[in-house]
Amino acid sequence: MGYEHKEERSHAEKYVMVIDIDKCTGCGACVVACAQENNIPVRTDETDKYLSLNWLVIYRVTNGEPFPKTKVVYVPRPCMHCDDPICVHVCPANATDKDAKGIVSQIYPRCFGCRYCMAACPYHARVFNWYDPTYPKGTERGFNPDVSTRMRGVVEKCSFCNHRYQRARDKAIAEGRVVLEDGEYIPACAEACPTNAIYFGNVKDPESKVSQILKKEKPYVFRLLEHYGSKPSVYYISRQPWVRERLDWMLEQEHKQYNKKS
Amino acid sequence: MDAALIPPGVQRCDFKKFAIWIGFVLLLLLWGLYGTALCLIKGLNQTHMNNYYGFALWIFLDLGVIALGAGAFFTGFLRYIIGIDKLKNIINIAVIIGWCCYGGALLILAIDVGQVLRAWHVFWYPNVHSMLTEVSFCISCYFMVLCVEYFPLILENPQLDKNRFLRILSHNFHEYMFIFAALGTFLSFFHQGSLGGTFGVLFTRPFAYRTGFFIWPWTFFLFILSAIASGPALTLLVTWFMQKVTRRKLVTYDVLELMGKIAGTLLCVYIVFKLLDTWYWATHVLPSKGMTLMDCYKGWFGSYGLWLLVAELGIFGVVPAIILVTPKLRKKEFWLILGALFDCIGVSINRFVMVLQSSAVPTYPFDKWPSYMPSWQEWATFGMVVAIALLVISLSYRYLPLFPQEKELNAN
Numbered sequence: 001m002g003y004e005h006k007e008e009r010s011h012a013e014k015y016v017m018v019i020d021i022d023k024c025t026g027c028g029a030c031v032v033a034c035a036q037e038n039n040i041p042v043r044t045d046e047t048d049k050y051l052s053l054n055w056l057v058i059y060r061v062t063n064g065e066p067f068p069k070t071k072v073v074y075v076p077r078p079c080m081h082c083d084d085p086i087c088v089h090v091c092p093a094n095a096t097d098k099d100a101k102g103i104v105s106q107i108y109p110r111c112f113g114c115r116y117c118m119a120a121c122p123y124h125a126r127v128f129n130w131y132d133p134t135y136p137k138g139t140e141r142g143f144n145p146d147v148s149t150r151m152r153g154v155v156e157k158c159s160f161c162n163h164r165y166q167r168a169r170d171k172a173i174a175e176g177r178v179v180l181e182d183g184e185y186i187p188a189c190a191e192a193c194p195t196n197a198i199y200f201g202n203v204k205d206p207e208s209k210v211s212q213i214l215k216k217e218k219p220y221v222f223r224l225l226e227h228y229g230s231k232p233s234v235y236y237i238s239r240q241p242w243v244r245e246r247l248d249w250m251l252e253q254e255h256k257q258y259n260k261k262s
Numbered sequence: 263m264d265a266a267l268i269p270p271g272v273q274r275c276d277f278k279k280f281a282i283w284i285g286f287v288l289l290l291l292l293w294g295l296y297g298t299a300l301c302l303i304k305g306l307n308q309t310h311m312n313n314y315y316g317f318a319l320w321i322f323l324d325l326g327v328i329a330l331g332a333g334a335f336f337t338g339f340l341r342y343i344i345g346i347d348k349l350k351n352i353i354n355i356a357v358i359i360g361w362c363c364y365g366g367a368l369l370i371l372a373i374d375v376g377q378v379l380r381a382w383h384v385f386w387y388p389n390v391h392s393m394l395t396e397v398s399f400c401i402s403c404y405f406m407v408l409c410v411e412y413f414p415l416i417l418e419n420p421q422l423d424k425n426r427f428l429r430i431l432s433h434n435f436h437e438y439m440f441i442f443a444a445l446g447t448f449l450s451f452f453h454q455g456s457l458g459g460t461f462g463v464l465f466t467r468p469f470a471y472r473t474g475f476f477i478w479p480w481t482f483f484l485f486i487l488s489a490i491a492s493g494p495a496l497t498l499l500v501t502w503f504m505q506k507v508t509r510r511k512l513v514t515y516d517v518l519e520l521m522g523k524i525a526g527t528l529l530c531v532y533i534v535f536k537l538l539d540t541w542y543w544a545t546h547v548l549p550s551k552g553m554t555l556m557d558c559y560k561g562w563f564g565s566y567g568l569w570l571l572v573a574e575l576g577i578f579g580v581v582p583a584i585i586l587v588t589p590k591l592r593k594k595e596f597w598l599i600l601g602a603l604f605d606c607i608g609v610s611i612n613r614f615v616m617v618l619q620s621s622a623v624p625t626y627p628f629d630k631w632p633s634y635m636p637s638w639q640e641w642a643t644f645g646m647v648v649a650i651a652l653l654v655i656s657l658s659y660r661y662l663p664l665f666p667q668e669k670e671l672n673a674n
């Protein structure tokens with residue numbers, strides 16, 4: 001019976017994230033929630049952002065015009081949980097894997113820190129533990145017991161809060177259900193966002209919020225670095241044509257199309 | 263003082279001079295060991311690598327020395343499999359250079375991983391689809407082959423040679439060397455190729471990505487070609503340099519010239535394919551990703567400027583290829599050495615851009631070019647590898663009969 005559940009699940013679930021850029025104010029609540037949820041260490045000196053351990057970052061992107069024509073958007077960027085994940089293909093030790101529900105996992109005790117996955121991932125979603133993990137005094141008491149801390153010398157990244165899935169799944173099974181309700185499993189960032197800019201759910205369920213929103217906003221939906229070909233599971237929405245033009249490399253015909261729109 | 267250890271019939275500098283030289287090398291080694299120890303104990307925060315530069319100086323140097331160390335397997339292949347007899351005069355030093363290059367590369371790789379004690383995971387949980395797995399297996403195996411090739415050379419030391427068993431063992435090793443040469447060639451083709459593949463497969467890094475044949479991107483073949491085009495050039499350079507330093511003739515000029523010819527011919531083949539590859543990449547691959555050539559270069563000059571491409575393919579590509587295939591130029595020592603040097607520089611630039619520039623090119627149109635300058639610990643670690651190489655070459659030259667022609671060439 002357990003096996004059947006697995007089978008059914010693998011066909012019925014594929015989790016995606018949809019981020020409405022036009023709604024994001026760049027407040028950073030998602031970043032903080034992510035850090036807290038996933039026991040992300042903090043050093044006393046975080047001035048060099050290239051060394052920071054962030055699973056979710058927010059890019060500030062402008063339209064490049066001088067004041068008063070300047071426009072700004074904020075782009076939250078988790079791991080894209082690509083459907084053709086280059087990081088998984090290249091990891092020599094099988095320390096990262098893509099599961100049936102679409103989540104790209106990271107096995108910390110197996111990773112030996114060669115960083116090939118980092119050199120491969122174009123989204124910079126992977127970060128390396130350059131230092132031993134340290135936490136501001138007292139914060140250890142707030143550790144999330146469902147998430148293991150990581151050691152120096154390994155790579156880590158966003159897991160779409162996979163432990164929350166397991167928790168939701170345990171609860172559902174205890175209640176005699178197999179399929180999760182829409183919204184029963186969402187990552188910490190989506191939960192924390194005060195403007196509801198982050199949607200999360202099962203895209204294989206046509207009734208789910210993400211399926212609905214992807215359908216409704218179809219003309220404004222895009223993914224980052226689409227032509228690189230890793231097929232991300234994170235979708236973005238913006239109704240401002242310049243945003244897409246600034247966020248991704250465009251093929252020649254696309255340039256024309258977007259210039260017309262703007 | 264150490265006269266009994268010096269091969270009969272050859273002259274070496276007096277022991278004091280040698281000891282002073284070794285003293286300098288040991289100082290370099292000590293500095294390197296200190297830097298290495300810091301990296302191992304305190305972690306990779308001792309380097310200036312970061313989340314954008316996961317691969318940096320060390321990987322570049324690894325790729326560089328592995329390419330330049332290809333003289334060992336390729337000279338072995340030409341000598342034992344193809345049967346170019348003249349190469350027996352230079353094969354020993356080629357093997358030792360190869361041993362130093364590969365040993366150094368393995369050492370740096372071991373320090374470069376974040377969890378050194380887990381390095382075995384690559385063998386225990388191998389992902390057969392990863393080019394790095396192939397690299398790890400082939401380099402480790404090939405290093406063992408190099409050890410086997412080096413071993414009988416050590417046995418030729420006059421004191422060891424006195425022992426009957428060791429003499430027979432050494433003789434037998436020489437007899438069957440063709441087997442190791444063949445094995446070395448096989449392994450080398452794969453690791454040189456898969457090192458190219460390591461970058462060529464990255465469809466998400468347009469600077470490195472290449473289409474290819476079946477599962478192998480073009481860089482797979484280009485890395486093999488460039489390695490066999492530059493490996494003999496480095497062997498030539500080192501031998502020439504040793505002649506200058508020791509002020510003795512070690513090989514006849516025609517042997518050096520032959521090495522130059524081999525390197526030049528292969529460099530010509532390589533450069534033709536590399537130019538075609540670059541053209542296809544710039545006109546087809548990059549546009550398919552929505553990018554242009556200039557998106558991959560930071561203007562013309564400065565770091566990551568387009569000048570790197572011109573230097574790699576032109577000044578240090580086409581120019582040495584022409585020099586080394588032109589018999590008239592090859593006959594003149596100046597041109598031969600210049601050609602070999604430019605050849606090595608060109609291939610090193612290729613490895614540099616493949617490693618560093620692949621990481622540096624902004625993947626998002628709105629992102630910045632990140633900067634990177636290696637820390638002294640990174641340089642020191644490389645210094646350690648250089649020191650080990652100098653030590654091994656110095657000791658081998660002094661105590662082993664490396665050059666069969668030396669006695670004859672310095673008879674007076």
Ligand code: SF4
Nearest residue numbers: 079080081082087121
């Ligand atoms: S975004 Fe990067 S780390 Fe995440 S799945 Fe894709 S390639 Fe892997």
Ligand code: SF4
Nearest residue numbers: 091111112114115117
């Ligand atoms: S750093 Fe870890 S996860 Fe990344 S490729 Fe290496 S072993 Fe795999």
